Amino acid sequence: MQMRWLTQGLSSDLIVFFGGWAVGDGVLAAMPVTHDVLFVDDYRTVNLNLPDLSHYRETTLIAWSFGVAAYGHWWAEKGQDAHKFTRQIALCGSLDPVSLRKGIPPRIFKATRDGLSVESYQAFLSNSFGARQARTSIDLETRRAELDAVAARGAAPDPGFDRIWIASNDKIFPRANLERAWDGQPQAFVAAPHVPFASFDRWDGLWR
Template sequence: MKGQWLGPRKHRDLLLVFGGWALGAAAFAGMVGQTDVLLLDDYKDLTVDLPPLEGYAHIDLLAYSFGVAGAAHWLAGQNLAGRGLRLRRSVAIAGTLTPASVTSGIPPERVRATAEGLTAATFATFCRRAGLAGPAPQLDLEAARAELLAVMARGPAPAYAFDRIWIPRRDRIVPPQAQEYAWHSRAAAVRFVDAPHVPFRAGQDWQDWLQ
């Protein structure tokens, strides 16, 4: 994985954001809040050198799209308590623990077809379908293709009890009905939002998603 700070580092709290495939920081453009934000993405592998986090008063986690499974896989291999770290709150948005699944994610044949047919033009189409505001970000096609295949090969993530689960009703990437099925055992934690796959908007506070 790769890490990228979004904005200045000047707050007492930290938000770990596990982003989606290929969108990078563009999915969160214009988001605001009284927290430092560290974006983690690129799930070809799940190793990352994190900066020291012990100085933060609170750490929250927001996992988006393929980042939901990525975060759950990553957390299963961490000993945060052993480092004196504890997540105050965790949320999953527009994703599931089974990213490539006929019933509870994106059908595997669609993921594979996206990888095999990936071009600048098809990626721009993906961004429009996802509801991304603005132009498609720059993309390393070979790296993005390898990431999709790695996510498929990694398979379902271990169970993780996110405190809140958001399902966008107008999601054209991860079908809402698949998300609802994936989280049926956690129905009390689920909330719906009338938004596309990229549900974030400029000027919105990160805390809106941590409720």
């Protein structure tokens, strides 16, 4: 688990963003620079401590893709005693990330893991963004180890999200699986690919 500040000292409101697998913070390129943003990714482990956030007026937790389950595991180990967020938002992910009915089907996950290459990674990026992406480097060994860790941790405890976004054009987490995963919880839908952020022009559009 790694964390880094994308924006710091700009705002009295903070977003802690649990990102996805192997895509970095570029997924947020379309979002406005209006909040401080602390970005978290690399889920080979999920045991880092957050810095002191008590001076912020509002703190919003946003978990996307594999970050949803990673946050659930982190919350169970650290978060319940570490910090009380103003709100918690989940996007395009499941607490049961490798699951036939509630996550990425195991057969597809295994094929991704076993067949991981520079070429397959480019196809993954295209599917995630809904369009062809510029050629991007990847540390295959590290990202394969991250997939192994995600699968080994299994389903995560539910930290109690205030809103769950499901993308109608998601080619990574099947829409039907996410609807089952979040049955009975506050779902919202966006006509977007797995990386949905170009559909939002404000951070607070994710929760207001």
